[in-house]
Amino acid sequence: MDYNELTQEQYNELIKRLVKITESLHARSQDVGDDRATIGYGYTFNRSNNVEIWERSGIELTRGERELLQRIDEAPAADRTRLGLTFPRTLDAAQADRLLEASIPEYEAPVNALDMPMSREKAAAVSVVYNRGVGSYNRNMEPFRDAVEAGDRAEAWFELRYNSWGSHAPSEAGLRKRRYMEGQLFGLYDDPANVDAAEARDVYRSFQLHRDRIVRDERNWGESIDGRNEGRNMIDQANRDFSNITADYGEVQTIREALAPARDALLTDLRREHPDLADRLTNESFEAGAIYLDPGRNTATVAVNAEHAATLDARRTRNGAEVSSNDLLIGEGGDDTLRGARGDDILIGGAGRDRLEGGQGRDTYVVGDGDTVLDSDKVGEVRWGGRVLSGGVRNEGDPENTYRSADGLYTYQLQGTDLRITDQAGATVTVKEFESGNLGITLGANPGGGTREVLGGGVPANDAPVTAPGERSTGQRSEAAPEHPMYREALGQVESLYERHGKQVGNEELQRTAMGVAVDACRARMTGIDHLVFSRDAQHGGPDLNGNLIAVQGRLDDPGHRVSATALQEAARTPVAESQRRLERVGQEQLSQDRALALAQEQQTLGARRLG
Structure with missing residues (x-):
C-alpha cells in the first residue's frame, strides 16, 4: 500500500x-x-x-x-x-x-x-x-488492522466503510454517514487515476468476497449496485454535512463510482488477453457492479490462492423477477462454477476444469481444457483459443457422430445429448444438452455420399431454406443498416408485436430494438423472420415484455425452423450505428467461414480423386 x-x-x-x-x-x-x-x-x-x-x-x-x-x-x-x-x-x-x-x-x-x-x-x-x-x-477492528499490516488496501477500505460503524442501533445512520466519509478519505486506491491490472484485481477480489454485505449495506444506506435509491442515502448526507472535508479530499462516491477505476483497468487488461473480444470488453459494456471475479479465497484471513475454486453467480432478483444485465464472470485458477443471468454475459473460465452456465440472452463462453458449458436458451457462442467454435462436417470414413472443423483444428463428437470438442493437443470441452445449431455450432450431414455443412435445424449452408411465406436470399453484400432487408423485416415485426401487446416506445428505441433483432437473426444465419414473440415470464407464464425477443424463420411446428434470441433491454439501449457495425462484422465472419469451409471441402474432394 x-x-x-x-x-x-x-x-x-x-x-x-x-x-x-x-x-x-x-x-x-x-x-x-x-x-x-x-x-x-x-x-x-x-x-x-x-x-x-x-x-x-x-x-x-x-x-x-x-x-x-x-x-x-x-x-x-x-x-x-x-x-x-x-x-x-x-x-x-x-x-x-x-x-x-x-x-x-x-x-x-x-x-x-x-x-x-x-x-x-x-x-x-x-x-x-x-x-x-x-x-x-x-x-x-482486528480485520482492519490485519488488512493494513498485510498491505491490503481494498480490504482495509471495506472494513472502514462497512464493518466499523459499531453496534449502537439508534445512532447507526449517523455512524454510517461518518464511515462513508472516513472510507473516502482512506481511499480504495493508491491513486485512482493510475490503477493497474493487479490493483484492479485486488479490488474486485475484495468486492466479490464481500459482495452480499456491500450490496445489502448500499441498498439500505447509500445507492444500490444498479444505481437505485431504496433506503436512506447517507452518501448524499455525508457530502452535504462533511463538505469541509470532501471539498478538499473528494466527495464520497457511490459503490459504482468507487469501482469504476478498477473496472476500466481490468477491462483494459482483458482486452489485451482476449483481443478477439476487444470490441465487447469495453468500459461501456459492463456496469462496475456487474463484474464477478474469483476472490481467490473464502475469507480475508487467508492469503489469495491461485488454485481457489470459486462459485460466481450473477443471478439477481427484484420484486420476485430476475434482473436483466450484461455481466462479466471471470474464473481464475481452480475448478470454478460460473453462472450467468438474464442478459448478454461473458463467462471466462480461466485455468482449471470449470463449469460455465448461461441464462437467457446471447452469452459468450471463453473456455479451456476440461471446461463444461450449459446454456439455457442455446443462444450465444463458445470461444476457445481466440476462435469461435462454429462446428464441422463428417466425411466418408469418419466415425459415426464425429465431425471435423474446416481448418482441422477441432473434432466434434456427439455423445448422447453432449457434444465433446477436442483440439489437436487432445484438450477437451463439453457442451451439455446440445443440438446442432446451438450456440452457433453446426454439424455437417452426409446426404447422398456428398458432404456439406448443415446449419441449425438441418438447413444446408448457402441454400435458401423454404419458409412459410416464401423464399429469400441473403446475398453477400453488406448494406447500410436502414436499407438492410433483415433490418426492414425486423422493424415491421417489432412494430406489429408491440402493437399487439400495447407496448409503447419512441421511434428511436423501436429502431434500436429492430436493429438488435436483425443482428441476432443474421448471426443465426436466418434469411428472414416469419414470427417474432416475447419470451415467457418464468414466474407467471405470460409474455415477458422486458425479456427476450424470439425470432423464428419457418413454421413454428417445423423442427427445422431457425431461432434467434435478442435481449430486449440491451438492444433498446444500443445505438443503431453500433448494431450496424455488429451486423457488418457478422456478415464478414460468416463469409470467411463459408469460404474456409468451401476450400476445405474442395481440398478433400481433390484428395479423394487423387486416391481414386
Whole structure:
C-alpha cells in the first residue's frame, strides 16, 4: 500500500478538522445519546486518566474540578457517566480545542502500532478510533488492522466503510454517514487515476468476497449496485454535512463510482488477453457492479490462492423477477462454477476444469481444457483459443457422430445429448444438452455420399431454406443498416408485436430494438423472420415484455425452423450505428467461414480423386 503522506502540520490540521466536523462542540457535559458523559469535541469522561489529559491541555481547573476528575478516574466504569455529568465546567471553543489536542495522542497510540506514516489513511483511522474509543477499536477492528499490516488496501477500505460503524442501533445512520466519509478519505486506491491490472484485481477480489454485505449495506444506506435509491442515502448526507472535508479530499462516491477505476483497468487488461473480444470488453459494456471475479479465497484471513475454486453467480432478483444485465464472470485458477443471468454475459473460465452456465440472452463462453458449458436458451457462442467454435462436417470414413472443423483444428463428437470438442493437443470441452445449431455450432450431414455443412435445424449452408411465406436470399453484400432487408423485416415485426401487446416506445428505441433483432437473426444465419414473440415470464407464464425477443424463420411446428434470441433491454439501449457495425462484422465472419469451409471441402474432394 502506498500512502498519501502529509506533513506534520497538514496531518495535525486534518485530524482536528475531522473530529470537529463530526463531533460538534458541547460546551457543558451531557449525554449525547450513547450513555456517556461528553464535553467539548467528543471528549468523554468515561476513562481512567482524565486528570492527566486535562493537565496536559493547560486548562486551569479549580480544586473541586480536579478532585471530581480524580474521583471519576478511580470510580468503577459503571459510575463514570453519572459522575461525569456532574462536571460543572463550561468550555469555550478555544478551551475545547486545547482539550482535543491533549486527547488526540490517546487515539493515535493504537494506530501507531500499525506503522502508518502521517497520511490521509492514518488520519482516517484515528478519526474512527476517536469515535469508537480505544477499547472498542482493540476488541472489534482486528480485520482492519490485519488488512493494513498485510498491505491490503481494498480490504482495509471495506472494513472502514462497512464493518466499523459499531453496534449502537439508534445512532447507526449517523455512524454510517461518518464511515462513508472516513472510507473516502482512506481511499480504495493508491491513486485512482493510475490503477493497474493487479490493483484492479485486488479490488474486485475484495468486492466479490464481500459482495452480499456491500450490496445489502448500499441498498439500505447509500445507492444500490444498479444505481437505485431504496433506503436512506447517507452518501448524499455525508457530502452535504462533511463538505469541509470532501471539498478538499473528494466527495464520497457511490459503490459504482468507487469501482469504476478498477473496472476500466481490468477491462483494459482483458482486452489485451482476449483481443478477439476487444470490441465487447469495453468500459461501456459492463456496469462496475456487474463484474464477478474469483476472490481467490473464502475469507480475508487467508492469503489469495491461485488454485481457489470459486462459485460466481450473477443471478439477481427484484420484486420476485430476475434482473436483466450484461455481466462479466471471470474464473481464475481452480475448478470454478460460473453462472450467468438474464442478459448478454461473458463467462471466462480461466485455468482449471470449470463449469460455465448461461441464462437467457446471447452469452459468450471463453473456455479451456476440461471446461463444461450449459446454456439455457442455446443462444450465444463458445470461444476457445481466440476462435469461435462454429462446428464441422463428417466425411466418408469418419466415425459415426464425429465431425471435423474446416481448418482441422477441432473434432466434434456427439455423445448422447453432449457434444465433446477436442483440439489437436487432445484438450477437451463439453457442451451439455446440445443440438446442432446451438450456440452457433453446426454439424455437417452426409446426404447422398456428398458432404456439406448443415446449419441449425438441418438447413444446408448457402441454400435458401423454404419458409412459410416464401423464399429469400441473403446475398453477400453488406448494406447500410436502414436499407438492410433483415433490418426492414425486423422493424415491421417489432412494430406489429408491440402493437399487439400495447407496448409503447419512441421511434428511436423501436429502431434500436429492430436493429438488435436483425443482428441476432443474421448471426443465426436466418434469411428472414416469419414470427417474432416475447419470451415467457418464468414466474407467471405470460409474455415477458422486458425479456427476450424470439425470432423464428419457418413454421413454428417445423423442427427445422431457425431461432434467434435478442435481449430486449440491451438492444433498446444500443445505438443503431453500433448494431450496424455488429451486423457488418457478422456478415464478414460468416463469409470467411463459408469460404474456409468451401476450400476445405474442395481440398478433400481433390484428395479423394487423387486416391481414386
